[in-house]
Amino acid sequence: MAQMLSSRRRWQRKLSVLPAQSPPQPPRVPPRVTRWPNHGRSGVMGFSYMPVFLKMSIGITFIRPFARVLVPFTLNRKRRVLYSTILQRYMSSKIPAESYPKKETTSPEQLELDGWKITMKSSVQEGVSTVSSAKDEDPVAATRELIEMWRLLGREVPEHISEEELKTIMECDSKSSKKKYLRYLYLREKKKKANQIKKEIKAAAREKAIQDQLLETTNQDKQQDFLFLRLWTRSMDIAMGWKGAQAMQFGQPLVFDMAYDDYMKPKELQYTVSQLLESEGWNRRDVDPFHIFFCNLKPDSPFRRELIKRYGEKWNKLLLTATEKSHVDLFPKDSIIYLTADSPNVMTSFKHDKIYIVGSFVDKNMQPGASLAKAKRLKLATECFPLDKYLHWDTGTKNLTIDQVTRILLCLKNNGSWEEALKFVPKRKHSGFWRFLNTLKNLSTE
Incomplete structure (x- = not known):
């Protein structure tokens, strides 16, 4: 402090001797720095001015990650079990936590459809278990009820089943054989419908062609030939x-x-x-x-x-x-x-x-x-x-x-x-x- 005061006085004397000019700027005084007592020890970069407890905390913080890995391998063999346990705990703490799977967002229509299917499947079991004794005695009614439930569940079941086909279903030993036979009947019915549609289309086209031919034909011989063909077919059937x-x-x-x-x-x-x-x-x-x-x-x-x-x-x-x-x-x-x-x-x-x-x-x-x-x-x-x-x-x-x-x-x-x-x-x-x-x-x- 005494040195700082003496330097200030020297500057004041010099300024008083100089001629009157523009007022000079005062010298920039460095800010005051509070330093920790050194207690007779020398340090680098101001580290020596810190208190002892602060130095220890900084050192421990700096060395801690290396110590977690190196300590179990550098200590005595007698304490190997203890340090291996510490190492395992440390490594387990480094394993990333598993994220829970994201729930799939479903539309309300899908939720309603799934719920309906679950309800229908459960109702099948309840319906089978709660059938009355009269229906138990009548296997035909029970089979028809089972087929109707499968139809409501959206399975491949034909619309029309004859008595003979129903008897064949009742003779099947297992549910899988019944499902296979019902699927066969479903595909056959579907094929018949497609063939019937084709026949109707062909018949309509044939009738239209005949009508067009009759309208366009003016020759009487052709009309007689057409009638003769129909009579000839009839006579062939009789023969x-x-x-x-x-x-x-x-x-x-x-x-x-x-x-x-x-x-x-x-x-x-x-x-x-x-x-x-x-x-x-x-x-x-x-x-x-x-x-x-x-x-x-x-x-x-x-x-x-x-x-x-x-x-x-x-x-x-x-x-x-x-x-x-x-x-x-x-x-x-x-x-x-x-x-x-x-x-x-x-x-x-x-x-x-x-x-x-x-x-x-x-x-x-x-x-x-x-x-x-x-x-x-x-x-x-x-x-x-x-x-x-x-x-x-x-x-x-x-x-x-x-x-x-x-x-x-x-x-x-x-x-x-x-x-x-x-x-x-x-x-x-x-x-x-x-x-x-x-x-x-x-x-x-x-």
């Missing part, structure tokens, strides 16, 4: 009806054995009925038709139900014989020949005095020998078509569909030519006739 009636009296019998419904699933049985319908149509349009027999057709069998369903009102007008009797009871055994692809006997020619039997069986599960075993059990003669003799057969079974067998028999009955008859065998199953292939070989060698 085919007369031929069918004559075949029922004098025609050669052709028997379809309908005793294989236990070997087939519902879908395979439907395929079989479709082939039977085609066979009956080809036989009705032939020049010399067979007298068709549907043997072993029981009144409550799936075959009969499906046939009545397909034919509808025409079933009672068909010119054929449908009976639940066996072919053994209707015809003598020595005149029967059972056609089966597994027979060791090859058919050489068509016999007009024999009665051929065709098994009504579509084998998707590959069960060979079913018809052959039945023929042997009944002690009947068996034959198969000479496919290997005339055709270069590729890999695969020699099973033919029912309508293909019917067309082959009709052709053999009319002209007896195997080459003409075996043209009805699908070309995807063979490479061609042996005679034609041998001719090609001879031409290539020449």
Whole structure:
């Protein structure tokens, strides 16, 4: 302080001696700094002027992060467990906290739909558990109620279910099989609706074309031709009806054995009925038709139900014989020949005095020998078509569909030519006739 006062006085003396000029600015005095007592110790950058407790706090703060990592590795081995625990706590404190997943925001419409589904699913269980004893005794009502609940839940259920289909659903063992069958009925109903719409569109277009043609046509001959075509179609139906009636009296019998419904699933049985319908149509349009027999057709069998369903009102007008009797009871055994692809006997020619039997069986599960075993059990003669003799057969079974067998028999009955008859065998199953292939070989060698 004394030094500062002496320097100030010197400046005042100098200013008093100088001539009068613009008042000089006083010298800038540095601000007063309060310093901590040093207590006889020297320091750097003013650190020595700080008190001892402040120095210690700064040092501890600076060293603390290094000490947390280095202390467990630098101390005595005897305290290793303690320091490893400290290290684990420190490392666990460095693990970032997991953030909770964000809740998905859903629209109120979605929330209402989900709630409705949950309510309906719970009501299904409650409805099944709280069914009255009267409904328990009536499985048909319970099945209908279950189907209606599945329809309300939005599952694939058809709109219309017949009594036969309902019985089939009741015969299913598990819920999964019921759902699969209902889905099949749903898809079939959907396909029928689409086909019906297409038919209506085509019929409307056809009617419009006919009307346009009638309006535009001024030639009377064309109108007479149009009327003649309609009369000719009607006369053809009458002629085919007369031929069918004559075949029922004098025609050669052709028997379809309908005793294989236990070997087939519902879908395979439907395929079989479709082939039977085609066979009956080809036989009705032939020049010399067979007298068709549907043997072993029981009144409550799936075959009969499906046939009545397909034919509808025409079933009672068909010119054929449908009976639940066996072919053994209707015809003598020595005149029967059972056609089966597994027979060791090859058919050489068509016999007009024999009665051929065709098994009504579509084998998707590959069960060979079913018809052959039945023929042997009944002690009947068996034959198969000479496919290997005339055709270069590729890999695969020699099973033919029912309508293909019917067309082959009709052709053999009319002209007896195997080459003409075996043209009805699908070309995807063979490479061609042996005679034609041998001719090609001879031409290539020449």
